[in-house]
Amino acid sequence: MCRVYDVAVVGDLNVDVILSGVPDLPTAGTSAIAADYAFALGGSAANAACGAARLGLVTCIVGKVGDDYFGRYTMAAAQNAGVDTKWVVISPTDRTGLTVSISGNDRCFLSYRGAVETLSEADITREPLRQARLVHAGGYHASRALRPSLPAILADVRKHGALVSVDVDWDPDHKWADLQHALPYVDILFVNSSELRQLTGHITPERGLEALAASVPLVVAKLGPAGAMALDDTGRLYSSPPLEAHILDTTGAGDSFTAAFLYAHLHGMGVDNALLYGNAAGALAVGMLGLGSNAPTLAQVEALLR
Numbered sequence: 001m002c003r004v005y006d007v008a009v010v011g012d013l014n015v016d017v018i019l020s021g022v023p024d025l026p027t028a029g030t031s032a033i034a035a036d037y038a039f040a041l042g043g044s045a046a047n048a049a050c051g052a053a054r055l056g057l058v059t060c061i062v063g064k065v066g067d068d069y070f071g072r073y074t075m076a077a078a079q080n081a082g083v084d085t086k087w088v089v090i091s092p093t094d095r096t097g098l099t100v101s102i103s104g105n106d107r108c109f110l111s112y113r114g115a116v117e118t119l120s121e122a123d124i125t126r127e128p129l130r131q132a133r134l135v136h137a138g139g140y141h142a143s144r145a146l147r148p149s150l151p152a153i154l155a156d157v158r159k160h161g162a163l164v165s166v167d168v169d170w171d172p173d174h175k176w177a178d179l180q181h182a183l184p185y186v187d188i189l190f191v192n193s194s195e196l197r198q199l200t201g202h203i204t205p206e207r208g209l210e211a212l213a214a215s216v217p218l219v220v221a222k223l224g225p226a227g228a229m230a231l232d233d234t235g236r237l238y239s240s241p242p243l244e245a246h247i248l249d250t251t252g253a254g255d256s257f258t259a260a261f262l263y264a265h266l267h268g269m270g271v272d273n274a275l276l277y278g279n280a281a282g283a284l285a286v287g288m289l290g291l292g293s294n295a296p297t298l299a300q301v302e303a304l305l306r
Contacts, residue, residue: 005084006057006266008132008162010124010153011045011146012116012139013063013078013088014097015070018290020249022104034102038249040290041077042099043116044169045138047252051259051281051295052136053082057266060084060128064119070096071115081293089123091115101251116142121149126156134163134266138255140179141171147178154185163187167258168195183215188265190258192222205229206237218271220261222254222282228275240275243304245283249290256285256295263298280304 021035041050045063053059061083065071067090074096078085097116102108116139124146129135135157137150154164165188168179176199183189189212191199196208205221209231212219217233227242260281264274284296284304 002131003133004058004131005060005128006133007049007052007059007136007262008062008128008134009045009049009052009059009136009138010062010129011137012043012097012119012142013041013046013061013065013074014043014099014111014114014116015074016040016042016099016101016251016290018101018103018249018251020103020289022102024104025102025106025108036289038290041074041292042101042252043097043139044142044167044255045136046074046078047255047291047295048136048138048167048259049083050078050081050292051256052262054293054295055259055263055298055301057263060087060132062087062124062128064089064091064094064115064123066090066094066096066115067092068096070098077292081295087125087128089119091118094118101249103249103251107250113142113144117144119143120145121153124153126153129153129157129162130160132157132162134165134262136258136262137164137166139169140166140182141169141173144173151182151185154182158185165190165258165262167255168199170195171198180215186216188218188220188262189216190220190222190254190261192254193224193226196221209237220275222257222278224250228257228279230271230275232271238271238275240272240279243279243283245286247286248288250286252291253282253285256291257282259295260301276305277301
């Protein structure tokens with residue numbers, strides 16, 4: 001089969017309002033001051049798609065936005081990064097999702113899901129997924145209406161010869177067991193340290209990876225300031241330390257890691273190098289306020305690695 005896309009991403013597109021440089025997150029009844037702010041394209045899937053396209057991979061995204069200003073903004077930002085958006089549904093009834101990200105010494109998110117939450121199997125065009133070398137499901141837990149049918153969608157694209165990767169994302173419903181239905185169709189699973197603990201109950205990443213590797217050929221843990229680790233189906237554990245970075249905002253850094261890891265994986269570079277590429281992209285991303293069309297390029301990633 002002719003592969004039109006290197007990567008087809010399915011999942012969440014929204015806008016991010018990013019407040020950075022907040023030394024301590026405010027508690028109820030208090031306030032805090034941010035050092036800076038940005039307005040940017042957001043969503044795990046959208047960030048990964050932009051990251052992949054900026055690295056030179058032919059990329060499309062399948063998702064849903066509202067017929068509103070934010071929807072037009074997200075589409076334009078993704079296109080500006082080089083992402084094919086023709087498979088994105090523009091809903092006349094749903095509003096585009098929005099996330100407020102507050103980051104500093106720690107971070108938190110407050111989201112209005114809108115079209116992200118109503119994205120369903122009826123909105124998914126199978127054609128681009130079947131025409132991709134790899135299908136990446138970003139923000140798995142964010143797309144609540146899509147979750148029940150996603151295992152069947154992933155099984156279908158696997159049947160058509162595509163690799164499948166999934167980025168877990170935080171589950172606001174705390175129904176982590178739902179993911180188990182998709183795991184038989186996943187080749188690469190991405191988790192962060194908090195998601196890994198919730199999914200497996202293990203505190204150490206090594207034990208958490210072991211638990212998930214029983215179901216997935218390659219599990220990758222994004223550990224932030226601790227770097228990254230991966231475990232493959234041979235039982236080999238890989239570890240990569242973080243690169244030195246100037247931290248301005250951590251929003252979307254994990255998605256940049258994912259995009260760069262997938263770039264290296266699709267180019268046959270091996271897990272060790274994929275972790276290096278991921279860490280480099282993540283280190284570059286935290287030095288930016290907002291990603292989208294500003295996601296790190298291949299030249300920037302390779303320059304940092306040199």
